[in-house]
Amino acid sequence: MPHFSGPRSSIRQETSASYVSNLKGRFSIPYLRYERTELVRSLKGWLRIFVLIYAISASLFHLYTSGWGTFEPRTQRGLHLLLLLPLVYLLYPATSKSPKDRPSVFDVLASILCFVGPAYVVYHADRLNFRLVGISEVLPEEIFLGTVLVLLVIEACRRSLSRWMALTIASAVFYLATAPYWPGLMKFKGYSYPRMIEVLFLAGDEGIFGFLTGISSNILYIYIVFASFMLYAGVGDFLINFAVWAAGWAKGGAAKIAVIASALYGTVSGSTVANVYATGSFTIPLMKRSGYEPKQAAAIEAIAGTGGQIMPPIMGAGAFIMSEITGIPYFKIIQAAALPALLYYLGLFFVVHFIALRQGMRSIPSSDRPRFTSILRNAYYFLPFLLVLLFLGYGYSPSKSAFFVVLIIFGLSFLDRRTRMGPKKTMDTLYHAAVNAALIATALAGSGMIVGILTRTGAALAFGSLLSSLSYGNLVLAMILVFVVVSILGTGIPTTPSYIIAVTVGASLLGKFGVALLAAHLFVFYYAVLSDLTPPDAITAFAAANIAGSEMMTTGLEAFRLGIAGFLVPFAFVFQPALLLEGTFLQILKGAGLASLGVICLAGFLIGHVGKPLNWLVRILLLCAAIFLVFPTIGMEFLGIGLAAGIWGWAKWRR
Template sequence: MNEHDAKTANAVLKEYDKESDTMEYTGVMKKIVAFIAICFSIFQLYTATFGVLDAQLQRGVHLGFGLALVFLLYPTRKSWSRHKLHPFDLVLAVLGAAAPAYIIYEYQHLVLRAGLVSDVDLVVGVLGILLVIEAARRVVGIPMVCVVLAFLAYAFAGPYMPGVLAHRGLTVGQLVGHLYYTTEGVFGIPLGVSSTFIFLFILFGAYLESTGLGKFFIDLANSIAGWASGGPAKVAVLSSGLMGTVSGSSVANVVGTGSLTIPMMKKLGYHKNFAGAVEAAASTGGQLMPPVMGAAAFLMAEFVGVPYIDIVKAAVVPALLYFSGVWLGVHFEAKRSKLKGIPREQLPQFFTLLKERGHLALPLIIIVYLLVSGYTPMRAALVAIVLAILCSCLRKSTRMKPIEVVQGLEKGARNVLGVLVACAAAGIIIGVVTKTGVGLKLASGLLTLSGGMLLPTMFFTMITAIILGMGVPTTANYVITSTIAAPALVQMGVPVLAAHMFVFYFGIIADVTPPVALAAYAGSGISGGNALRTGVNASKLAIAAFIIPYIFVMSPVLLMMSGMAAELVLSTVTALCGMVAISSALIGYLAADCKVWERLVLVVAGLLMIQPGLATDGVGIVLFGLIIAGQLKRRPKAVTE
């Protein structure tokens, strides 16, 4: 990647990923920020090694470090200097550290008061909540702030709300006491997970990135798929899927891999709108890929009440089906447009790559093994962090220097800020929901709207999750959708894990669903294409994400929740065949160019094969086979003509 492409990628990242748009200090201020970030990481490593503190103490220190760094790194206004700290931001940074510190200092007295809020408590609590909201505005974005403010307004406006939405209303003291001085609000489960599991996995990802694992993934994808039809597009799908195992942002994934793969796709002959869409769809899918799932996997384990490894197992088959759908889309587009791959002699050699840099992936393999073996996520992440550093030392070309190990501590602390603030802000939403009972009321509203039928309920829940997920990062996205939308499915008898996975999928796919499709906008920013058309193309490529959730709700075997291995294999194979049919219908090519009626039949056949059941699978396979036979029969004529 040349210097111009690097500058373009960096500008796109800062425009569409608020977490990347930080201050650029030099001199003493740079060292001060680095020192605070390193201390943050050391605290997290220390408590993970020797035992976490009481819930509010652990989460209070975590939030204090996070708010201080946010106000030091993210200016109040975009127009302010990025090289000099504004006094206003300095004041907010001090207050950001002080507000959670008050809980730590007054912890024993707060416990003894048992929920009674003094005047000082009230002032500090209001200040703390406002600082969290302001931090969310800077790091997460306006959509998240709007949702938080809407819920706060609802807490006060209960007596004036119509119908089932009405409640007695809350005073400022009641609300602040609940949101700031219990573990039901700001310091609730999301921040608790952030202060334990999530931080360590993000620190692990920072070290993996420092070792050059991202470049290794792209080179490995090139060696596997670069030579095939439409090679660079398949490289984008494969590398984004690999990066998704450790990445926590679809936009960052788009820019990280897309800055290399999108120019390659355009050079090969893909239209710029399609090139950007491929990377957007693949990178968004990275948030669905275990073991991290954009850091939402840990939250889901806590919310659903199952072991973390069960979440990982449940996510495997749907994620593979999603990436298969995107892969098939780019394959059929390459065949339709007669696009070839990159000559093999220009590509890295697979076994040479494994020999030279394959050791970089060992920590990722080992952490999965540890999780399967029964290690807690926290212990597995600790071991993996150490292994990431040690494995980099196996070869001189990848060895991390001592200063790079220290810089990894700083980078991990910086990378966690978006998740930390999103979790704290999401805690406010959960706090209002638990205090007012609005979650069940919204679920009842969805059920009333759908007439108590499962499919309409799923459809309205899907729309709700997509709207709530627009412009919101993965962790906050999941918290909001699982709190507001998932209860409706649970009331219909859907297994809790399936309901949470359903809303998670549709919240994530909002990143490529117009009009607010941040991943597609980032992809178009690199490709130079039209953002809306890129989003439409990305939605077509990501069609699996709009279909698969319906299937695993109706057939939880895909989530490995029930059924025999044979049933899982059969369901997976027929679902893959269905994805082939639907992808070819959307692109307009299977074995040859598709006629309009053939595309319609392929859609029907695909849906029948994805729908669990021997009868539907049989009819779908027959229809699919007839279309293939007809296209193969006319292919020689097309060639001779």
Template sequence: MSQHPDPRHAERDDEEVTPVVAESVDDDAVESNRRLYTGWQWLLFAAIAIAYSSFHLISLNLYPMETWSFRIVHICGALILGYGLYAGTRFADEGHARSPAWLGWLSYALLIPAGYALYQVFMMQSAMNDGAMRIAPEIEAFHYGYPLMLATAAAIVLSWSFRQYRHRLSPADLVLMVCAVASAGYLLVMFNSPLRASTGTPFAPMGISYAAIAGAALILELTRRVAGLALVIIASIFLIYVFAGPYLPGFLGYPGLSVGRFFSQVYTDAGVLGPTTAVSSTYIILFIIFAAFLQASKVGDYFVNFAFAAAGRARGGPAKVSIFASGLMGMINGTSAGNVVSTGSLTIPLMKKVGYPGRSAGAIEAAASTGGQIMPPIMGAGAFIMAEVTGIPYTEIAVAALIPAILYFLSIYCMVDFEAARKGMRGMRKDEIPLFSKLVKQVYLFAPIIILIAALFMGYSVIRAGTLATASAAVVSWISPYKMGPRAILKALQLAGTMAIQIIAVCACAGLIVGVIALTGVGARFSSLLLGLAGVSQLLALFFAMCISILLGMGMPTTAAYAVAASVVAPGLIEIGIQPLVAHFFVFYFAVVSAITPPVALASYAAAGISGDNAMGTSVASFKIGLAAFIVPFMFFYSPAMLMEGSWLQILRVGVTATLGIVLLSATVQSWFFGPVKQWQRLVMLVGALCMIYGGIVTDVAGLAIGAALLLMQRGRHGGGTPSTATSS
């Protein structure tokens, strides 16, 4: 991006200014522990990624596989790609000493037990095909289970200290790739035989448990590499609870499960192969491929440039651009922090140029990027998990999400606008932004998203609609400057395979937690606790559910955060009489906003890294800007019409009054309405905002009266709304 003078001093018409043009929004961000191969290794992993993406497209649309087998291959492919592309520690060519040679030889030695376990899988398959009813326990233990678990555990430990060069695959990770195939191969053999029915019983082959233990360890380690320690720690606590639970007091205690019984069942549709993997192997992978095709055709750049052209000239322009661009991009990419990195690298520096402090710029980007996760129709893949868990049709969930999403983004917009007015900020000049007249000629680039929405509401399945939208992205590119030929399509498939690793690992790891909750019954005991609190106060029960949802979501990507919270909290809310749709939306919202909730706020931390401000300060500021997201879920409970539940008159009344309430709430936070707001007026304004947000007829009338009185008072005193001089913050 070309440099241009500081907009605050660039007031002369004759000053030469280069327009801001987004050119790198669609570039694939490279993580610090990601390998960058060259030569034949690059070709090999590119081919694996392309084959992985193509496998899903073919299986979902043309030749479907048996469900469990499909999900096992889905996870195994992600493990192979993940261990091939992501290192377990920092690279030697980044200032760290290279590991001694003996670590490499020790790692290569582990290929012997890993390869032997894989060989035994083929032998067992042959025996089962020849009519064997089951495999002898000593063969499963000594010839398969023990070698596999030894190789897996040792290779994971070695990978933590094995420093190699960024363009090479470490031998420890090669061992882990073989172990992933050996674990998945055994499960495929057993789950496609009559022994599948024995899972969770004393008659289940111990080999299933051995494969599941190795598989669980591989999932946890890959999750650590691609998503950090937060989810791994939470999953480990749940796994420890399985065996520590019988010794715990109170409602946490339960009779207990043996190692064999638990692990023979946790790698089935009761856990790892359950709802989270069901969604990641169908809807999420499909929309990742869709997003990759949009990136390959540079639609992301167009979205951001369109946002600049549409909103850049408004006061505080780059901040409003951030809202629109991050909402569009975040809806598709499914991670708040990832969206901050892609759009924030452009919008945050520009916000600082027009006068926003670094903290405010980062906070606005973090709050807007987080909002993309609640924006229909895609909702960062959260809507698909909700549909899978609740059984409510996807289209109904997307429609229900509309008013809350509008309220959230309206709140951020008002926060930004009032702060810009209070500080006397200007927008960007006409010559600083792309020409709208040129961009509007390429409005056809929105066609893939329009086709997706239209196909969904015409009754097509999500898979068929997603496939159509993906194909349309390639077709539309042919009338754009970035035509997608065979090479670009292969690149998009390769990018999709790489992008999918994190979310698949996270969903599989969340599946472990879901399995623990289902098999130990801790979710039911939590429900009884909420039921007891509701007997005292429903509001207290909701507040407790909010805290648990945020706590479970801290440091986790949206999909995993919601999947875990939906298993623990949502059943309890339904138990106390809340409608399933309302309960799940309540949990979903708080799982999403955990990304901007101190002290562990991933989206805010990512934004602070770009803005150069303090991470904790940025997270507090983003919490303030996203305040509406902490109030809107309570509106679901008191006014189900917010989720399109009720008559059109009720929905219209609640929507209008809640909108006015959100505007008043934003004015309260920013201490500005049509001019500066005194402290007593802020207090009255807060009361009026809460009255309208509550949604009752009496409270709506009271809130409207307060709002009208304040409006007349402000208009009479200030007459306009844009201050003549900047007011200090």
């Protein structure tokens, strides 16, 4: 995980040093899960100054376009990649054996070519906007520059994201070149080499400069700047302090702190791994000291950290991309996503609560918790979150809303000398925003090529037809197939590209069964996020295990087991649209109440303790109650309520 000397602690710590000693300096702001900071170069001398100025210029450019309007799409996207792609080659070495303090000659040459390709697109934007795809001639220099840029984007993905992401893009390009020779539904008439480069390099809505790069440029960058300013202003420390104050008093308070802290931190961070490292560095040692086994502590933090990416309003890049693909307003998407995210964390909260009851854990002493006055004094840190929602609610665009809030955060920082955004801190903030935005831009440029190939060749429709035939007309089976596909894609590919690729097939398949567009997209997105918890590539569990000192695969399996409730939430909101705030107030209230009771029952089934140990017969009855409540049909919800009430009454009577 990248860790660029992040912002130092800015909130006055009034908790015991033994509990908060790990808070300071732990907050970094990566946005994708495979950022490999251990390989990020530490440049020196004039090159360090050049990269710093270059990166800050990129952030200032995107701040300007967010506030005063973007250029026409092709120019904006070209300038976006022109500013960010070279940073990948200057900061990420080719291998672990490459120099860590300077780029190689090849890296410098590659960074120049990363500049030249987009610069050509920007310079010739007017002409390119009027060319006809498939008809207009592809010039020799365009073939050369397009070929080079395709290779550079693939290599940039390998360096900064993962080799599997690069392999996926390369496989898609290989398929485009060999499609005429494939059998059955996968066969396609094919393109000549110039037309292949046209699709990948010159097409306006797909390929490297397609709509995904437009999302990165127009929306995602300013939200990365927003998150960067929030964290450098000290919000990370405040959120953990708030979690300690809010949950430290409860039984098993250490684990409940992890749940609340990760949920809150996830509203700013768009990365599961960043969430685990930022909060887990504090909460995992705290849980171990409180009596949780290392694998338990790591698993709980992994589940909590993963859920951060489904927490509105940031949700990684998913909500913005979903809005662009579906045409559904961003504000409506984050509204719909709120209740499922809360159900996810409610299930985890009761998992750790029942573990605490089973193991007889205690709360954190009051002397080791922040005072209410300390929390109240810094409550203005919640203001930026509220303002973003307020601006969105009043109809401002997502980028304009974030721009205004960045200015407000900058002004608020001067209320306290410890959080003041002076010149050095402001430059650090803008620099780190650019570094993280470069990773997003690389991922979406690569994903744009994959999506372009899948749609142009009809491979997405062919694969969708295959899944449809395998489902035999059964919605549940179709949903399971989509889950499997997304989980496979999530093995080695970051969440955002995994969602983008899978949704080209999965959303249309679910749509054939009458699943609403938003529900279908959220279903795919949730499992793209939860693939971080799915063995064998449970990347968040492995990150947490690294902190806890537990065995990685054992931790991954434990995280998957304890997180089962979260895996059922997407099925629940497909069958209960009220969980996505569709329907009347009473329907939403009923759906939320039944689902909440259902995930609590499921947590009791998983742990086998609800204040009293449960035998397997009672646990199975509790599982049945959970199913009846989460997937209610006429009359069955009453049976679920009756079972739940009976078991809880029995447990209370037996205490």
